Amino acid sequence: MTRQDIQELARRIVGEVADRHAVPPVEGAHAPVSAGDPYPEWVPPAEGVAAYIDHTLLRPDASEDDVIRICAEAREYGFYSACIHPDKVALAAHELHGSGVKVCTVIGFPHGANITPVKRAEAEQSLKAGAHELDMVVNIGALKAGRLDVVHSEIRSIVEIAHSAGATLKVILEMGFLDHDTKLKGCALALLAGADFVKTSTGFGPAGADPRDVALMHQVVGGEIGIKAAGGIRTYARFRDMMRAGATRIGASSGAAILEEFQAARNATR
Numbered sequence: 001m002t003r004q005d006i007q008e009l010a011r012r013i014v015g016e017v018a019d020r021h022a023v024p025p026v027e028g029a030h031a032p033v034s035a036g037d038p039y040p041e042w043v044p045p046a047e048g049v050a051a052y053i054d055h056t057l058l059r060p061d062a063s064e065d066d067v068i069r070i071c072a073e074a075r076e077y078g079f080y081s082a083c084i085h086p087d088k089v090a091l092a093a094h095e096l097h098g099s100g101v102k103v104c105t106v107i108g109f110p111h112g113a114n115i116t117p118v119k120r121a122e123a124e125q126s127l128k129a130g131a132h133e134l135d136m137v138v139n140i141g142a143l144k145a146g147r148l149d150v151v152h153s154e155i156r157s158i159v160e161i162a163h164s165a166g167a168t169l170k171v172i173l174e175m176g177f178l179d180h181d182t183k184l185k186g187c188a189l190a191l192l193a194g195a196d197f198v199k200t201s202t203g204f205g206p207a208g209a210d211p212r213d214v215a216l217m218h219q220v221v222g223g224e225i226g227i228k229a230a231g232g233i234r235t236y237a238r239f240r241d242m243m244r245a246g247a248t249r250i251g252a253s254s255g256a257a258i259l260e261e262f263q264a265a266r267n268a269t270r
Helices: 003-020 064-077 086-096 116-129 140-144 148-164 180-193 211-221 236-245 255-268
Strands: 053-056 081-084 102-107 133-137 168-172 197-199 226-230 249-252
Touching: 003 180, 053 064, 053 226, 053 255, 064 081, 064 086, 064 255, 081 086, 081 133, 086 102, 086 116, 102 116, 116 133, 116 148, 133 148, 140 148, 140 180, 148 168, 148 180, 168 180, 168 226, 180 197, 180 211, 211 226, 211 236, 236 249, 236 255, 249 255
Parallel strands: 053 081, 053 249, 081 102, 102 133, 133 168, 168 197, 197 226, 226 249
Antiparallel strands: none
16 A cells, blocks of 8 residues: 555555544543443453453563563463563473463563664564564554655555464554554554554553553544553452453453452452
């Protein structure tokens, strides 16, 4: 597609979303979405919520012992994946072998400003080391500048690498840097480029996950691709807010605490 084609498609998707839906404003920076909820009565499945969680360790000072601990927890609790830095992928793949828990890593993390060949190389090497899922930070500056062709081309390039290896690509939009219109365009571009998920944030940007952003993402891509909420999700109540707004996966470093609170809530209703 030409640059003009991409610009027009993104504008068309954004326009259709704006015509069909409107997310009413919600008071409070961390208030759950109370109007227009995609899943206002979301109920966790009988088997629990562990399989919705990417158990995450992305601190810059994370050691190999920390990764081994995270992987042990992921195996014990049955999290969907363990999400770690690219240099720890081979270790995580070894620790999780045969467990059914996926290995997830990050590309262009946390700022997204790497040039595309560097992101491609990082993706390729991570997949060779054993990663099953890649969470790539979008080129935030290009997205904010309206260079939609650049953003689309880069996402599509990494999608092709991931899918050729049978892996999943999530596109981190870092919503805290974006205005409403740019958030919609970012979601539209990820969808057009063939990504498997859009993701709210790195956890290292100006804001973490907000259920209002998740609801906005759901308006554009809900039912088409997944939605991952990440950044500041430390309690089961917060986890549930994200699921109610339309998330299909959660990234959290507090997965064990979330599961404990979930089980306590379930026991209280019996």
